Amino acid sequence: MSDYYARMKFYCDEQRCIQCDGCSVACAEAHELPVGISRRKVITLNEGIEGKEFSTSVACMHCTDAPCEQVCPVDCFYIREDGIVLHDKDVCIGCGYCLFACPFGAPQFPQDGAFGTKGAMDKCTMCAGGPEETNSAKERELYGQNRIAEGKVPVCAAMCSTKALLVGDSEDVSRVYRERVAARGHGVLSAPYGWDTAYGNK
Amino acid sequence: MANTWGYGAMTNSLGDIQNTKAIIIFGANPAVNHPVGFQHFLKAKERNNAKIIVIDPRMTKTAAKADLYAQIRPGTDIPFMYGMLHIIFKNGWHDQKFMDARVYGMDEIKEEAKKWNPEKVADVTGVPADKLIQITRLYAKSTPGTLVWAMGLTQHSIGSSNTRLAPILQLALGNLGVEGGGCNILRGHDNVQGATDMCCLSHTLPGYYGLSKGSWGYFAKSWGVDYEWLKGRFKSEEMMGEKGFTLARWYAGVLAGKPGEDKIKNAGTNLKALVVLGNGITAIAQQAKVKEALDNLELIVLADPFLNEGAILTDKQNDVFVLPAATQFETSGSVTATNRAAQWRNKVIDPLYESKTDHDIIFELAKRLGFYDELTKGMLLKDDPKTAKPVKVKDEFQWPEDATDEIARTIKTIGLTGWTAERLKKHSENWHMFDEVSGRGHGPMKGEYYGLPWPCWTTEHSGSPILYNINRSVAEGGMGFRNRFGLEREGVNLLAEKGSAPKGSANKDGYPEINAENIEEVLGITLTAKEKSLIGKNWKVDTSGIIAQKCMEQGMAPYGNAKARAIVWTFPDRIPLHREPLHSPRQDLTKDYPAYEDKPNHYRVDTQYISKQTEKDWSKEFPINLVTGRLVNMNGAGVETRASKYLAKLTPEMFCDINPGLAANHGIRDGAMMWVHSPEGTKIKVKAKYSHSVSEDRVFLPYHFAGYFQGEDRTGNFPQGTKPYASGESANTVTNYGYDIVTQIPETKGGLCRIEKA
Numbered sequence: 001m002s003d004y005y006a007r008m009k010f011y012c013d014e015q016r017c018i019q020c021d022g023c024s025v026a027c028a029e030a031h032e033l034p035v036g037i038s039r040r041k042v043i044t045l046n047e048g049i050e051g052k053e054f055s056t057s058v059a060c061m062h063c064t065d066a067p068c069e070q071v072c073p074v075d076c077f078y079i080r081e082d083g084i085v086l087h088d089k090d091v092c093i094g095c096g097y098c099l100f101a102c103p104f105g106a107p108q109f110p111q112d113g114a115f116g117t118k119g120a121m122d123k124c125t126m127c128a129g130g131p132e133e134t135n136s137a138k139e140r141e142l143y144g145q146n147r148i149a150e151g152k153v154p155v156c157a158a159m160c161s162t163k164a165l166l167v168g169d170s171e172d173v174s175r176v177y178r179e180r181v182a183a184r185g186h187g188v189l190s191a192p193y194g195w196d197t198a199y200g201n202k
Numbered sequence: 203m204a205n206t207w208g209y210g211a212m213t214n215s216l217g218d219i220q221n222t223k224a225i226i227i228f229g230a231n232p233a234v235n236h237p238v239g240f241q242h243f244l245k246a247k248e249r250n251n252a253k254i255i256v257i258d259p260r261m262t263k264t265a266a267k268a269d270l271y272a273q274i275r276p277g278t279d280i281p282f283m284y285g286m287l288h289i290i291f292k293n294g295w296h297d298q299k300f301m302d303a304r305v306y307g308m309d310e311i312k313e314e315a316k317k318w319n320p321e322k323v324a325d326v327t328g329v330p331a332d333k334l335i336q337i338t339r340l341y342a343k344s345t346p347g348t349l350v351w352a353m354g355l356t357q358h359s360i361g362s363s364n365t366r367l368a369p370i371l372q373l374a375l376g377n378l379g380v381e382g383g384g385c386n387i388l389r390g391h392d393n394v395q396g397a398t399d400m401c402c403l404s405h406t407l408p409g410y411y412g413l414s415k416g417s418w419g420y421f422a423k424s425w426g427v428d429y430e431w432l433k434g435r436f437k438s439e440e441m442m443g444e445k446g447f448t449l450a451r452w453y454a455g456v457l458a459g460k461p462g463e464d465k466i467k468n469a470g471t472n473l474k475a476l477v478v479l480g481n482g483i484t485a486i487a488q489q490a491k492v493k494e495a496l497d498n499l500e501l502i503v504l505a506d507p508f509l510n511e512g513a514i515l516t517d518k519q520n521d522v523f524v525l526p527a528a529t530q531f532e533t534s535g536s537v538t539a540t541n542r543a544a545q546w547r548n549k550v551i552d553p554l555y556e557s558k559t560d561h562d563i564i565f566e567l568a569k570r571l572g573f574y575d576e577l578t579k580g581m582l583l584k585d586d587p588k589t590a591k592p593v594k595v596k597d598e599f600q601w602p603e604d605a606t607d608e609i610a611r612t613i614k615t616i617g618l619t620g621w622t623a624e625r626l627k628k629h630s631e632n633w634h635m636f637d638e639v640s641g642r643g644h645g646p647m648k649g650e651y652y653g654l655p656w657p658c659w660t661t662e663h664s665g666s667p668i669l670y671n672i673n674r675s676v677a678e679g680g681m682g683f684r685n686r687f688g689l690e691r692e693g694v695n696l697l698a699e700k701g702s703a704p705k706g707s708a709n710k711d712g713y714p715e716i717n718a719e720n721i722e723e724v725l726g727i728t729l730t731a732k733e734k735s736l737i738g739k740n741w742k743v744d745t746s747g748i749i750a751q752k753c754m755e756q757g758m759a760p761y762g763n764a765k766a767r768a769i770v771w772t773f774p775d776r777i778p779l780h781r782e783p784l785h786s787p788r789q790d791l792t793k794d795y796p797a798y799e800d801k802p803n804h805y806r807v808d809t810q811y812i813s814k815q816t817e818k819d820w821s822k823e824f825p826i827n828l829v830t831g832r833l834v835n836m837n838g839a840g841v842e843t844r845a846s847k848y849l850a851k852l853t854p855e856m857f858c859d860i861n862p863g864l865a866a867n868h869g870i871r872d873g874a875m876m877w878v879h880s881p882e883g884t885k886i887k888v889k890a891k892y893s894h895s896v897s898e899d900r901v902f903l904p905y906h907f908a909g910y911f912q913g914e915d916r917t918g919n920f921p922q923g924t925k926p927y928a929s930g931e932s933a934n935t936v937t938n939y940g941y942d943i944v945t946q947i948p949e950t951k952g953g954l955c956r957i958e959k960a
Binding site: 015016018019020021022024025028029035046047048049050053054055161162163180183184185 | 233234237238240241244247248249251260261263264265266267271834835847848849851852893894895896
């Protein structure tokens with residue numbers, strides 16, 4: 001598999017994201033999340049300010065060098081061959097170290113007790129379930145749908161109204177985005193919005 | 203629209219927006235209200251370098267994606283558009299050839315535009331002169347350009363003038379009848395176009411046939427019922443031809459006679475009963491009046507999949523009936539999209555529990571009222587080709603196929619002849635065989651456009667994806683403007699000039715709408731004696747189909763080939779003129795731009811214009827503009843979407859968008875409660891939400907909430923298990939009095955209010 005494929009990645013095209021929240025609602029509906037859990041969030045910066053308002057959709061970014069995995073004291077995280085970062089809720093103790101480590105605020109903690117309806121810690125699975133038997137009742141209960149096993153696109157990107165949110169093999173994601181940038185071909189931003197803020201002006 | 207060029211519908215389509223070079227959006231927020239359709243706007247920008255220009259009182263999510271944005275004062279779209287025309291004419295950016303050949307009355311527009319120089323426009327609209335010039339240059343120079351609007355343009359006392367001047371702007375630039383051009387009006391809810399085409403309205407029979415005796419006669423024949431019987435259902439033949447009440451003002455029909463209420467003309471009686479089939483009456487302007495009217499009815503019936511919050515609003519204790527209606531997933535049939543295209547929907551499941559489909563509810567009602575057979579008879583008939591008269595061909599109808607076929611058989615005005623159930627189903631089943639942008643079919647669907655956008659003149663016709671396009675033949679959806687307003691006016695020819703007939707037309711000139719008298723001369727054909735005996739009086743009532751068929755053979759549109767008109771001599775203003783809102787923050791301008799004279803018997807209600815505007819200086823007590831609108835996660839009155847916990851989570855409470863500067867002046871903190879008071883003497887208590895999307899002279903309220911009324915929590919009225927996750931004040935409790943002079947749509951997009959810390 002790894003000979004032919006790169007890693008599975010999300011990318012949100014902020015030129016297209018309109019903060020419709022189709023992704024976050026679809027995610028919550030598909031995985032029957034408790035209302036307090038936000039596996040995916042849409043963030044808007046500079047709301048209402050002309051020329052400066054941008055929105056983007058954020059969830060677990062399924063990092064290659066995942067900080068959550070590195071800091072977890074009980075080693076509940078595991079990274080699949082295709083790059084999807086998952087964790088074992090039976091091992092997780094809900095300590096919250098991963099939340100401190102995560103740059104994106106992805107880990108979520110159910111409010112109804114340490115071992116609530118979705119386990120101790122809950123996060124985006126890229127619709128790939130968890131360590132339980134694929135498509136078993138327990139997997140569904142703890143991790144939600146396993147759409148990847150069924151050959152389906154993660155529900156957030158499938159439901160994205162403007163196809164801002166891209167997901168898949170990173171080469172495919174990169175190709176789609178590159179085509180868009182090439183098509184724009186005129187005064188396109190040299191880097192995504194916020195790049196300068198994060199990495200400093202060159 | 204209909205009064206400008208023949209049909210009041212989106213001219214192009216959402217997909218066609220990808221062909222445009224510039225998109226100018228007045229009073230619409232497609233990023234929020236049409237998020238899926240908005241991808242076509244973004245693709246136009248991405249692939250076609252199209253410029254997006256947004257004119258809106260708020261810096262909306264759509265404006266966030268715009269190249270240029272103008273924050274306009276509510277209700278001043280006409281000065282803005284005249285300002286654009288002023289600059290266009292002055293610089294010669296208009297399309298003189300198009301105007302000469304296909305438009306009537308542009309000289310009067312030119313004269314009016316002269317008055318609106320950029321400085322004057324800036325004073326009235328609040329948009330700086332250089333911004334107006336920048337926008338006009340960009341839009342006029344980027345062709346084809348498309349003009350988009352929604353309720354932000356229509357919901358004004360001068361809404362019908364706004365929706366005339368926008369097409370005129372497009373006509374001046376020659377942006378009509380071309381790919382990437384047109385007036386793309388966005389329909390706000392599922393099947394609004396279909397409901398409008400079927401005329402779920404009080405002033406016309408289905409298909410915009412009006413209420414004349416001739417129209418009633420045509421429908422009596424088509425439905426297979428006796429005209430005299432139909433007449434007998436009315437109090438008098440005169441009332442049969444009278445417009446009814448509208449959704450905006452039905453309450454006046456209940457409250458008339460009480461002190462301070464508008465008078466009505468309703469054959470000497472007030473309204474006593476109300477039946478609501480899936481309408482969010484808690485999102486209707488003048489909510490306090492709606493409540494009072496509900497309280498004073500003898501009977502209320504509310505049929506809805508979710509509990510209609512009209513039942514929560516009213517204090518009426520007896521004779522309020524709530525019927526569980528099925529959803530769209532529990533029935534099948536065709537719906538019409540914003541671009542005049544149909545789509546067939548299949549039933550997913552049978553109606554749950556005791557719920558019934560809308561048509562079953564209506565059938566059961568008709569049975570008990572004793573006219574079920576007459577109501578359903580049209581579905582048993584077919585036009586006999588030998589006599590061109592409807593004959594009974596079956597004893598039992600099949601729903602909904604026979605209803606769809608009855609519509610196809612009956613409605614000629616907008617060309618629904620080709621919309622048979624069989625064809626529509628085939629399109630939906632093969633939707634993957636159609637191009638996303640042009641709608642063109644391929645493979646087995648070649649030669650047809652997706653959903654057969656009307657007019658679809660015959661059962662073989664392709665559908666018409668772009669209205670008034672003379673670069674295509676009529677058989678491929680081409681046509682000129684409709685001949686609807688006569689042949690000449692004040693000595694000027696109203697038909698199109700020579701050379702502007704659709705491609706392949708036998709008649710290269712302009713020509714009138716086709717009737718039995720002129721068909722041979724205009725089409726240049728000779729009819730047989732048999733054809734002559736069968737042909738109907740005109741194309742709109744020709745059940746023989748001969749007129750449509752002969753027109754197709756000659757490459758001509760049955761409705762003629764005429765000029766669009768800038769002058770509508772039957773309207774109170776011949777050409778669109780600016781008039782200040784009834785409640786204007788600029789009292790100094792109301793003298794120069796006064797409201798209309800009061801209008802008696804406006805859809806049965808005496809309606810105030812100038813008397814309301816001049817009652818007092820409203821702006822002294824109510825200095826802040828009030829704008830209402832929609833949220834992306836909510837729909838209509840909101841009970842359905844607020845009953846979804848995940849949608850409710852996004853906006854769990856009713857709120858008011860307020861500029862931090864304005865809020866600070868009133869001591870209102872972000873997240874604190876505030877009162878919004880209206881000139882009607884009503885008020886709502888809502889949560890302040892700081893936002894820079896509104897300037898310091900206006901506030902914004904979403905209109906999807908209900909359950910609270912003037913500070914009072916009424917959610918205790920919900921029967922067990924029916925209370926939605928989110929409830930709140932209805933914005934329409936504080937929207938102001940004011941109705942359009944022609945359509946009577948309420949003026950919710952340009953009122954006044956006063957705010958205070960709660």
